[in-house]
Amino acid sequence: MKPMGPVPPFFSGEEGMLLIGGCGAASLVDEAGDTPLFVYDMGIIQAQVKALRDAMPSALSIHYAVKANPYAPLLERMAKLVDGFDVASGGELARALEAGMDPAHVSFAGPGKRDDELIAAIDNGATINLESEGEARRAIALAEQRGKTPKLAVRVNPDFDLKGSGMRMGGGAKPFGVDADRAADLARWVIGAGADWRGWHIFAGSQALGAEALIETQAATVGLAARLSDAVGVMPPLVNLGGGFGIPYFPGDERLDIRPIGDALAALLDRRQDSLKGSEFAIELGRWLVGESGVYLTRVVDVKKSQGETFVVVDGGLHHQLAASGNFGTVVRRNYPLAVANRFGAAAAGEAVTVVGCLCTPIDRLGDKVALPPVSEGDLIAIFAAGAYGASASPSAFLGHPPALEVLLD
Numbered sequence: 001m002k003p004m005g006p007v008p009p010f011f012s013g014e015e016g017m018l019l020i021g022g023c024g025a026a027s028l029v030d031e032a033g034d035t036p037l038f039v040y041d042m043g044i045i046q047a048q049v050k051a052l053r054d055a056m057p058s059a060l061s062i063h064y065a066v067k068a069n070p071y072a073p074l075l076e077r078m079a080k081l082v083d084g085f086d087v088a089s090g091g092e093l094a095r096a097l098e099a100g101m102d103p104a105h106v107s108f109a110g111p112g113k114r115d116d117e118l119i120a121a122i123d124n125g126a127t128i129n130l131e132s133e134g135e136a137r138r139a140i141a142l143a144e145q146r147g148k149t150p151k152l153a154v155r156v157n158p159d160f161d162l163k164g165s166g167m168r169m170g171g172g173a174k175p176f177g178v179d180a181d182r183a184a185d186l187a188r189w190v191i192g193a194g195a196d197w198r199g200w201h202i203f204a205g206s207q208a209l210g211a212e213a214l215i216e217t218q219a220a221t222v223g224l225a226a227r228l229s230d231a232v233g234v235m236p237p238l239v240n241l242g243g244g245f246g247i248p249y250f251p252g253d254e255r256l257d258i259r260p261i262g263d264a265l266a267a268l269l270d271r272r273q274d275s276l277k278g279s280e281f282a283i284e285l286g287r288w289l290v291g292e293s294g295v296y297l298t299r300v301v302d303v304k305k306s307q308g309e310t311f312v313v314v315d316g317g318l319h320h321q322l323a324a325s326g327n328f329g330t331v332v333r334r335n336y337p338l339a340v341a342n343r344f345g346a347a348a349a350g351e352a353v354t355v356v357g358c359l360c361t362p363i364d365r366l367g368d369k370v371a372l373p374p375v376s377e378g379d380l381i382a383i384f385a386a387g388a389y390g391a392s393a394s395p396s397a398f399l400g401h402p403p404a405l406e407v408l409l410d
């Protein structure tokens with residue numbers, strides 16, 4: 001038997017049925033009409049945003065990283081809850097605008113922005129977080145051709161990384177941002193070319209569960225922003241401090257305590273260098289805001305034995321929930337939190353089972369030797385922590401199965 005990650009604290013059962021946003025999982029499937037189904041509970045997202053605002057300094061802006069979950073109804077709600085969106089493609093920019101987010105509060109990071117994507121950002125007045133000198137040159141030339149003033153920030157590849165982060169995105173050679181030792185030169189050039197200078201974007205990593213590491217990284221980030229701003233001699237209107245707040249997925253993971261992070265950040269901003277005195281500060285979070293709100297519900301199609309091992313075969317799989325199969329940014333496969341939704345809270349059977357998806361590949365494993373209550377055909381399996389990097393981050397065309405349904409509970 002292998003352990004599973006912790007079920008987020010927002011979920012309970014009633015007469016053996018998993019409740020999501022107060023509704024029974026089976027009735028949610030009935031209403032949606034089919035499985036597999038992603039259910040996102042807006043109540044949980046609202047609670048996360050509120051907890052974050054309560055913990056962080058009040059002047060701090062909260063941005064949502066759209067790539068975590070771009071489901072349109074969810075984006076529409078997020079647009080009213082947070083202070084800005086961070087997008088990573090022209091497609092996400094379009095979705096952000098459709099969701100009603102003011103383009104003045106949208107910033108666009110990501111390597112390999114094509115000319116048409118830069119033009120969309122320039123025409124709509126979104127901020128481009130420049131990833132390279134070449135991108136800066138193209139953005140300025142394109143804006144000039146169109147008679148527009150581009151809003152430009154420089155994304156810095158920091159000379160440090162976020163310790164314990166699941167996905168390192170700073171420190172060392174990286175395709176993201178401009179190395180810290182060239183960032184001030186680029187900013188000076190951009191300002192000299194007449195762009196609307198927006199400041200710095202410094203993102204050091206993702207999925208960290210250690211408050212100390214996040215506090216250290218924020219201190220290093222503010223320090224770097226101050227050094228760069230001193231070198232440029234211009235106050236940055238905005239300093240985007242990145243994010244990196246993680247959520248528990250695996251056995252032993254614990255929920256991040258954000259209060260000490262907020263306290264440390266408040267103190268850090270209070271004593272910030274003169275070169276940043278008039279700057280606005282933002283953090284950008286994806287999974288921490290929405291990850292725990294999502295449950296992936298998939299129906300058991302078959303229960304079979306092979307050489308003494310029991311396999312529970314479901315109608316979903318890695319084509320919707322790649323991360324739960326261990327094939328999205330993890331090195332060692334470990335179990336996500338799983339449950340039998342229609343036997344929620346029931347005692348586990350003596351024998352561990354392996355939950356596999358319906359794809360004809362050995363990597364489609366959603367739960368490896370997990371302890372579940374007795375499972376039969378027709379039961380509903382719930383996979384938790386499915387609100388971020390699920391439907392939109394999985395290879396849904398692989399093997400020709402239909403896409404998952406999605407529903408947002410208000």
Ligand SMILES: *Cc1c(COP(=O)(O)O)cnc(C)c1O
Nearest residue numbers: 065068203206207284285286287
């Ligand atoms: C992916 C990404 C995020 C969001 O990361 P989470 O782990 O979902 O919070 C934020 N900023 C940038 C630049 C990103 O690439």
